[in-house]
Amino acid sequence: MDENQKDNDILDSLFVIPREVPKTILRSLLELVYDVKVTGSQFIPETGGALFVSNHTDYLDIPVQGAYAERKIVYLGKYELFHPQEEIMKYVNHKNSPFHYPPLSFTKPMIEYTLKSLGGIIKANLIHWGSMPIIRNAAGETTTMDKKAAMEYYEKLEEYMVGLMRGGEILSIYPEGTRSETGEVGSFKAMAAKMAIRAGVPIIPSGISGATNMSKPQAFLSGKAFKAKIRYNIGKPILPSEFPQGPEKKAAKELTEILEKRVAALVQNPESD
Template sequence: MLYRFIRVIARFLMKLLFLYKTTGTEHIPEKGPVVLCCNHISNLDPPLLAVSIERKVHFMAKAELFRIPVLGSLIQRLGAFPVKRGAGDRQALKKAIQLLKDGHTVGIFPEGTRSKTGEMGPFHFGAALIALKGKAPIVPVAICGSFRLFRPIRIVFGSPIDVAPFLQEKVGTATAKQVTELVVNEIRSLKEQTGE
């Protein structure tokens, strides 16, 4: 209930201030596990992604945010969970995988940090590993534009990447890197389609 209420308000503000438009939302499965992998250009990326679709999105968020009074409690109630940056956080990985096994949507920004130039930075393979372990399709997402008031910004959802063919062998780093490369290429392609 809280999530829906906040989403209605956030959706109105995003429409008003950033004139956002979405394309490709039909690619998001209506039910079952799915990982949304998106490029990262602003602190507003998570709420923008959340208001763009009807399904509730559970985000990995840097652990420091959960120590901020009020904000930490709020984002936790909205479904976010902490991840410690700079090291492999097994607890966060387990939490994400369990959410997928329970049929939820998990949103991840594989760059790990915002791009100050708008150019895509290196993608970590953790998101792909989570999708593989959770046996969930990956929907690549491109946020195109800049978060400047009254300047249009677009969220483009690509076709799901089926991870099933990669599950024929033992899932490990090499497989996760292969899937990550596919995701990166798809997001680049989506950005190019919008002229970025």
């Protein structure tokens, strides 16, 4: 890391807002609208890496999970989310941009500096609060990937996530791969189990109910969202010593079946472990 980058990182860190601030605001907003109850928080380990898994019913799942966990939960986000200044700079630097000509050309250096500084502050805060940028262009510049490129991309992505957990982070994944429109727990994909096996970290199963469609405008217009009962239950971790043994593919499949049953039970009976 060069000296300029080091100085920029130090400057960005000066503007980092403590995680408790957005967390407290988010919890207050959630409780202002919904009736939220969370159980099992004691099962989140105080230190060390882990994998958080849950069913996925609505955009609300992430703020509920993140706002009510004592430890920081890491979510992967698009690269562009952490570098919002780049899209603006594309316009500023475009060959047809008015910023190539006076008088706007005189303001260009200051605009670039300001945007870069703001982008660094946004990135620093997002990472501090619990987000990590996903790999950019891991499969190349093309918008469509062939099978080989897609496989290489997901292999790099898996290595990245495994590295985060080995480094002591708690990573959140929704093994269904998409949101359920009905609230029913769908089939789990094996990637989450495979990564936990590779990282050698506990898996924390959890289940959410009552949030389905509750972030949609219709829920607010109809009044259904207000004081809707959202229940989020965190279950006892599955330790690496409890993982199925054998070849990785077979063990991951068996562990995925166990996870799916644990999460489904937490959704159906949110007051239980």
